[in-house]
Amino acid sequence: MSKSALTLRDATECAYAPMVREPLSIEAAAEIAGKLKALADPVRLRLFSLVASHVGGEACVCDISAGLDVKQPTISHHLKVLKEAGLLASERRSSWVYYSVVPSTLRTLAAVLDVADDGALA
Amino acid sequence: MSKSALTLRDATECAYAPMVREPLSIEAAAEIAGKLKALADPVRLRLFSLVASHVGGEACVCDISAGLDVKQPTISHHLKVLKEAGLLASERRSSWVYYSVVPSTLRTLAAVLDVADDGALA
Numbered sequence: 001m002s003k004s005a006l007t008l009r010d011a012t013e014c015a016y017a018p019m020v021r022e023p024l025s026i027e028a029a030a031e032i033a034g035k036l037k038a039l040a041d042p043v044r045l046r047l048f049s050l051v052a053s054h055v056g057g058e059a060c061v062c063d064i065s066a067g068l069d070v071k072q073p074t075i076s077h078h079l080k081v082l083k084e085a086g087l088l089a090s091e092r093r094s095s096w097v098y099y100s101v102v103p104s105t106l107r108t109l110a111a112v113l114d115v116a117d118d119g120a121l122a
Numbered sequence: 123m124s125k126s127a128l129t130l131r132d133a134t135e136c137a138y139a140p141m142v143r144e145p146l147s148i149e150a151a152a153e154i155a156g157k158l159k160a161l162a163d164p165v166r167l168r169l170f171s172l173v174a175s176h177v178g179g180e181a182c183v184c185d186i187s188a189g190l191d192v193k194q195p196t197i198s199h200h201l202k203v204l205k206e207a208g209l210l211a212s213e214r215r216s217s218w219v220y221y222s223v224v225p226s227t228l229r230t231l232a233a234v235l236d237v238a239d240d241g242a243l244a
Contacts, residue, residue: 029167033164036161049151
């Protein structure tokens with residue numbers, strides 16, 4: 001990706017600078033903390049990683065339940081929490097609901113946590 | 123930074139691949155979720171960002187308490203949680219304790235959340 005394309009992507013999708021560059025406002029901290037909280041559960045985080053890494057970038061409960069030692073209602077609850085936090089999107093097709101990662105949300109979190117290569121923390 | 127230097131840094135400091143590439147193991151999910159939980163509180167996250175962005179990459183309670191509407195014992199408690207999660211390090215100098223970000227921990231979290239530029243989620 002060219003530098004100009006990266007800059008454009010950052011400008012359009014990442015609302016916040018890395019924390020090592022500038023502190024978060026009260027509003028930004030509340031928004032980001034809410035999304036981190038949705039991921040800050042071991043089972044939910046693993047479930048999210050199973051969806052995120054699934055072939056084609058999407059998965060239904062049938063695809064991922066085999067890899068988790070939790071029952072389907074629990075999985076559905078966790079998927080709902082991740083969806084409400086804006087981390088997953090869903091689409092119903094016939095009798096299954098397919099979940100996929102919302103890239104812009106993940107990109108925002110990674111950008112805020114990024115250790116900027118500006119030498120400050122090198 | 124050259125590509126080889128980046129690869130070396132990733133290999134030595136980031137134990138986990140981005141979740142969009144491969145799912146987290148149970149052990150990795152527990153470790154990462156614990157660190158995310160420490161950041162998943164609005165006041166604590168803002169406090170962390172104040173330390174991370176402070177001039178020189180470190181701050182004592184005296185430096186950051188002015189920007190937060192919470193009392194010093196609460197700040198000290200949050201700093202302790204961040205330190206226990208491996209997100210902050212501390213060093214005592216005369217009568218003040220100075221806190222600084224642990225770059226490798228932040229880098230690991232950003233790497234796990236990274237939307238790899240492999241086109242899968244572009």
